[in-house]
Amino acid sequence: MRTPTPSPAALLITGTVGSGKTTTAAAVAxxxxxxxxxxxxxxxxxxxxxxxxxxxxxxxxxLMLANLHAVTRNHLAAGALRLVLAGVLEDPAQRPLYEQAASAPLTVCRLRMDLRDVRTRLRQRHHDDQDALDWHLHRSGELDAILDAAGVGDAEVAVAAEQAPSAVARAVIRAVGWNADRD
Structure with a gap:
């Protein structure tokens, strides 16, 4: 008997600016x-x-949704079974559009980090650009509150400032059920 081919699935790692979305996506990969x-x-x-x-x-x-549709279509045609997306989903009404653009069932995992730690990261990231720093510092609290109100995550992972990206990635994978056996 032939083993069935797994169906593609998409994971959106979301959170406020500076919470580690892109870094976590790379670690999940x-x-x-x-x-x-x-x-x-x-x-x-x-x-x-x-x-x-x-x-x-x-x-x-x-523009992002149109590009996401084209890019995921190409990745799926090339054989990808898991799509790991890093970005922000603020509005639950937009979720079906993200899933449609991803061309695969979508699970959303929110990274939650203490805003003091987020702001420390942002100060390090934007130390040489005061305008960008000011914008991101303001946006971090604003976006965190928007995400709280929206409740778009299927799962949530708490992130500590000193936590290694690989540990966050393992927690995300466990939280969304992609591989429950990881330590």
Whole structure:
């Protein structure tokens, strides 16, 4: 009897700015690679990085979703079984659009980190750009509150400032049930 081919699945790692979404996505990919699971990592910020933004779409959501659809279609055609997305989903009403663009069932995992630690990371990241630092410091609290109110996550993982990305990735994989046996 032939073993059935697993169906593709998508994971969106979300959280406020500075919570470690992109770093965690890369660490999840490393674990998937160790397990020989075909996958792709997609940074949603890269898919929306264009200027200027339309007034009615300041974060280029429409552009990002169109790009996500094209990119995931190509990754799935190339054999990816797991799509690891790093980005922000603020509005639960947008979730079906993300899932449709990903062309696979979507699980959302929110990274939750103490805002004091987030702000420390942001100060390190933007130490040479005061305008970017000011914007990100303000946005971190604003976005954290938006995510609290929205409740878009299927799972949530607490992240400590000193926690290794691989440990966060293992916690995410466990939380979403992609590999419950990982330590």
């Amino acid at each position: 490393a674990l998937l690679r160790q397990d020989a699971i075909a996958h792709a990592v997609i940074d949603l910020d890269a898919l929306r990085d264009a200027w200027p933004s339309p007034r009615d779409d300041p974060f280029h959501e429409h």
